[in-house]
Every structure is written in structure tokens, then in C-alpha cells.
Amino acid sequence: MSIDVLQNYINGEFVASSTTETLDLINPVDESVVGRAPVSTKSDVDAAVEAAERAFMSWGKTTPSVRQTALLKLADAIEAHSDELVEAECRNTGQPKQVIADEEIKVGADQLRFFAGAARMLEGKAAGEYMEGFTSYVRREPIGVVGQVTPWNYPFMMALWKIGPALAAGNTIVLKPxxxxxxxxxxxxxxxxxxLPDGVFNVVLGNGETGATLVEHPALGLVSITGSVRAGIAVAVSAARQLKRAHLELGGKAPAIVFGDVDIEKTADGIAEAAFFNAGQDCTAATRVLVHESIHDQLVDALVRKAETLKPGLPDDPDTFYxxxxxxxxxxTVSAKIADLPASAKIATGGRRSGEQGFFFEPTVITGVDQRDDIVQEExxxxxLTVQSFSDEKEAVTLANDVRYGLASSVWTQDHGVTQRLSAALDFGAVWINCHIPLVAEMPHGGFKYSGYGKDLSGYGVEDYTRIKHVMSSHD
Incomplete structure (x- = not known):
């Protein structure tokens, strides 16, 4: 397999970095080197930000219809180049190719089309005379140049989640994948x-130090990251020093709360798929099953049976689930989590490397854990997937909320009253009912507590990339 030599994308052109230092890109399927990327320096970041600043002078003044047209054209181009995008993504992630095509390329293009429409639907308070003799109205304006940092779990879709609302609102971008x-x-x-006009979208490659250099740049009006809690805190601290805005989508430890009235097999299927999709590398993944004590053993058995059918495998294998x-x-890190399990924990299935080559890991179900165990508390x-039991609704809510994360959760029951009470009581940004993990562009995605702040997707996501200005005019 050939080795890609990658370059930054600045002001509409691929350009070499100012450094000779590079990073090897490793294919996680066979552990081979498939590319080399520069570790971009401050001068590279400066060049990208300066290009974005120049482009903002005109892009920030475009009409919503112009931005909509550009985003729609980009969505069409993405679909037309789906095969190329799938191959590029697979070289870095090893994900099943059909999953990339269906869940990132196709869905990502649809989400970009949503943002294209949202560009023309920004809202604000109605113009009016809120004080006699004066008319007030609100302007919703782009922020300017924004810095964005994307993760490795869904590299392409996360890039679209970043650039879609930022471009729809009229901002220009420097993104570090x-x-x-x-x-x-x-x-x-x-x-x-x-x-897009040259300079509107720029990409700088590099490591954590490159990302820190971007985040610290004084010309940025907002910095956005999807990543770990540690990285999010570092971004928030850096942004605070310059009083710039931060948009953080961080980790999760999602509970799936299962009551005794469910269809056990159907529920186990839904939870297991939501737990092991993309090898569990999803901040909204179902990671903690909280099940009523009356069906604990039956649900564990069903989860194990389902888990043992969801095999890791090669990208072109149609039987590969992740x-x-x-x-x-x-x-x-994942292996160490298993090695450090408390003595009380029981691995019902999995818990080991799968195969001898590549970074494959078996689907794993663990019982006998305590609420304070690291495997329960930390992402x-x-x-x-861990399983704990509860005796009543109050205990279920207490266990669910007793983690530092607050991104996503689900409730599985046929009792409408239970779903309504728990959807209010659960301290998470999303509550799914009898399902776990589906997302739509029209609804916001984002969490509370250590899961960060700010919203991806939806009109709220676009609003996060705007600033609000009050204009008041005297009638005299």
C-alpha cells in the first residue's frame, strides 16, 4: 500500500508545512504506515488564520442565499465523491466501508443540506417599540474566524458538524483534524x-501542540472541540485567557435504564448495537445498563447472546459489525480498563483482543460492578458494557445521574408515565425512549456537566456560531 504524504490546505491550496517534522499515520487494521502528516507550527497556523481573516471580509457579508447555495453544492460534491471519501476514511479508521458510506458520507451530506436551509432561518426578537419613541431590533451576526478541532472516531462527519453551522452563519474556519x-x-x-471562496475553509495538520497553538491564536472569536474532557478543559482554559467563546462536545457515560415490562430480546438487541457500534468509540454509546432487579439475569443473558453475534472484522467483510x-x-487504554477491574466484577463475555493483528477488541459485557468503580464512572x-441492577425508579435515576458526564441516556419501558418522569429527571442532554443513539439534523446534540456545553446540529448549533447585537433608533 502506498504512503500518503499530506499537506495543509490554506487559502484554497495545498501547501507544505514550514516544518520537516512529521507524524506516521497507522492503519489500525494491519498496523501498517499509510501516510505521513506534518506537525504544523505557529507559522502554519498564522498563515491559515490570516487567510481566514482576509476571506471573512467578504464571506461574512454574503447573503444567506449565497451561503445556502455553496453548502448545497458542497453536499452534492460529497455524494459524488463518496467512494473516494470512504477509502480515505478507511485508511485511517479501519471502519467497515459500508458503515462509513451510510453513516458518515450519506448522513453527513444530508446534515450539510440542513445547515444550508438553516442559513436562511435565523431568528431573533421582533423589531418593535419597546420604549416609547424608539425602535429596537436584533442583528444576528457571524463571529469571524473560528478555530475547530475534530476527533478520530467519526472524522468526516464531525468535520461537517463543525463547518456546517459555522459556514451557514457566515464565519470562516481553520480546522485541525x-x-x-x-x-x-x-x-x-x-x-x-x-x-467556497479561497480562505473560507483552511486545514492545518499536526498534534496536540498544533491544536493548542490554534486555540490560543488571538484572532479567533470562537474555538470548538469535540474530544476528551481533558482536551476540552485545556481549550476552555486557553479560551478564557482571551475571553473568547468556547464550544465543547466532550465525553459521555450514557446509561440505558431498563424496566421490568420490556421485551427482553428486543431491548437487548437495541442496547447492544448502541453499545458496540463503531467499537464503542462514540460519546453517546450505551455504556451502563441499569436494569430492574426482576429481569437482571435474563437481560444479561440476552445481552451476551447478542454481543457474541456483533463481531469486529475487516472493512470489506459484510459480516463485520465494527x-x-x-x-x-x-x-x-481500553485493555488497561479490563486489567484493572475490581475482584467483584465478572466478564460475562469478551474482555480480550480479537485476532493477532490490528487493534481489534471483543464486545464485552461486565456484571458485578459497583457505582464507584472506575469502569462505571469513567468513559x-x-x-x-456494564450491567447494574436497581430496585425502584428513584434508585434508577440516582444511579444514572451519579457520574460526572451528562451527554446522553435512554429509558426502556412501556409505561408512559415512567418515560415522562425520567425524561425530566435525567441530567443528560439527550433522552431516548425505547431506542438509543439515533440522531437527526433538526434536533440539538450536546450535554451537561463534564460533557461540555454548546450544541451541535439543529438551529441551536447555528446560533452558537453567531453574535447578537441590539440596534436602537430614536424616532426624533
Whole structure:
């Protein structure tokens, strides 16, 4: 397999970095080197930000219809180049190719079309005379140049979640993809040529230090990251020093609360698929099953049976449910979580590496855990599901909320009253009822507590990339 030599995308062109330092890109399927990317320096970041500043002078003044047209053209280009994008993404992630095509490329293009429409639907308070003799109205304006950092779990779709609302609102962008998964973002950058004016969308490659350099740039009006709690806190602290805005979508530890009246097999199927999809590398993944004590053993048995059918495998294998963990560091972290389980914990299935090559890990179901155990409290970001029991509704809510994360949750029951009470009581940004993990562009995605703040998707996501100005005019 050939080795890609990657470059930054600045002011509408691919350009070499000012540094000779590079990072090897490792295919997690076979652990081979498939590319080399520059570790961009401050001068590279400066060049990208300066290009975005120049472009904002005109892009920030475009009409919503112009921005809508550009985003619609970009969505069409994405669909037309689906095969190329799938191959680029797969080289970095090892995900099943059909999953990339269906869940990132197709869905991502649809989400971009939503943002194209949202560009023309911004809302504000009605103009009126709120004080006698004066008319007031609200202007909703773009912020300016925004810096964005994307993760490695869904590299292409997360890039679209970032750029869609930012461009719809009239901002210009400097984006740094994860150091392990830059390929599909660079294909996206190439597709913007001729659709977006030069400098509107820029990409700088590099490591965490490169990302910190971008976040610290004084010309940015907002910084946005999807990533770990540790990275999110670092971004928030850096942004606070310059009083710039931060938009954070961080980790999760989603509970799936199961009551005794469910169809056990159907519920187990839904939860297991939501737990192990993309090898559990999803901040909204179902990671903690909280089940009523009356059906605990039956549900565990059903989860194990389902888990053992959801096999990791190669990207072209139609029987593959999920691919490898993304990189060796993450593989070692997930493995350590299993090695450090308390003595009381029981691995009902899985818990081991799958195969001898690549970063594949078996779907894992664990029982006998306590609420204070690290495996319950901290995000694993791997194909690991814990099961705990509860005796009543109050205890279920207490256990669900007793983690530092607040991104997503689900409730499984046929009792309408229970769903209504728990949807209010659960301290999470999303509550799914008898399902877990579906997302739509029209609804907001974002959490509370250590899961961050700010919303992706929906009109709220676009609003996050705007600033509000009050204009008041005297009648005299």
C-alpha cells in the first residue's frame, strides 16, 4: 500500500508545512504506515488564520442565499465523491466501508443540506417599540474566524458538524483534524475548491501542540472541540485567557435504564448495537445498563447472546459489525480498563483482543460492578458494557445521574408515565425512549456537566456560531 504524504490546505491550496517534522499515520487494521502528516507550527497556523481573516471580509457579508447555495453544492460534491471519501476514511479508521458510506458520507451530506436551509432561518426578537419613541431590533451576526478541532472516531462527519453551522452563519474556519485521521478532511478541503471562496475553509495538520497553538491564536472569536474532557478543559482554559467563546462536545457515560415490562430480546438487541457500534468509540454509546432487579439475569443473558453475534472484522467483510480501535495508545487504554477491574466484577463475555493483528477488541459485557468503580464512572470509549441492577425508579435515576458526564441516556419501558418522569429527571442532554443513539439534523446534540456545553446540529448549533447585537433608533 502506498504512503500518503499530506499537506495543509490554506487559502484554497495545498501547501507544505514550514516544518520537516512529521507524524506516521497507522492503519489500525494491519498496523501498517499509510501516510505521513506534518506537525504544523505557529507559522502554519498564522498563515491559515490570516487567510481566514482576509476571506471573512467578504464571506461574512454574503447573503444567506449565497451561503445556502455553496453548502448545497458542497453536499452534492460529497455524494459524488463518496467512494473516494470512504477509502480515505478507511485508511485511517479501519471502519467497515459500508458503515462509513451510510453513516458518515450519506448522513453527513444530508446534515450539510440542513445547515444550508438553516442559513436562511435565523431568528431573533421582533423589531418593535419597546420604549416609547424608539425602535429596537436584533442583528444576528457571524463571529469571524473560528478555530475547530475534530476527533478520530467519526472524522468526516464531525468535520461537517463543525463547518456546517459555522459556514451557514457566515464565519470562516481553520480546522485541525485528529493527528491519526486527517485523510477524509483533506479530501473535503479539496472538494470545497471552487465552491467556497479561497480562505473560507483552511486545514492545518499536526498534534496536540498544533491544536493548542490554534486555540490560543488571538484572532479567533470562537474555538470548538469535540474530544476528551481533558482536551476540552485545556481549550476552555486557553479560551478564557482571551475571553473568547468556547464550544465543547466532550465525553459521555450514557446509561440505558431498563424496566421490568420490556421485551427482553428486543431491548437487548437495541442496547447492544448502541453499545458496540463503531467499537464503542462514540460519546453517546450505551455504556451502563441499569436494569430492574426482576429481569437482571435474563437481560444479561440476552445481552451476551447478542454481543457474541456483533463481531469486529475487516472493512470489506459484510459480516463485520465494527472495526478496530483507532490507535495503539487507545487500544492499550481500553485493555488497561479490563486489567484493572475490581475482584467483584465478572466478564460475562469478551474482555480480550480479537485476532493477532490490528487493534481489534471483543464486545464485552461486565456484571458485578459497583457505582464507584472506575469502569462505571469513567468513559472507556471501547466496546465495553456494564450491567447494574436497581430496585425502584428513584434508585434508577440516582444511579444514572451519579457520574460526572451528562451527554446522553435512554429509558426502556412501556409505561408512559415512567418515560415522562425520567425524561425530566435525567441530567443528560439527550433522552431516548425505547431506542438509543439515533440522531437527526433538526434536533440539538450536546450535554451537561463534564460533557461540555454548546450544541451541535439543529438551529441551536447555528446560533452558537453567531453574535447578537441590539440596534436602537430614536424616532426624533
Amino acid at each position: 485528529s493527528d491519526t485521521t486527517p485523510n477524509s478532511t483533506l479530501v473535503l478541503a479539496r472538494l470545497t475548491k471552487g465552491i 472495526g478496530p480501535l483507532n490507535n495503539i495508545n487507545h487500544f492499550n 472507556t470509549f471501547g466496546p465495553i
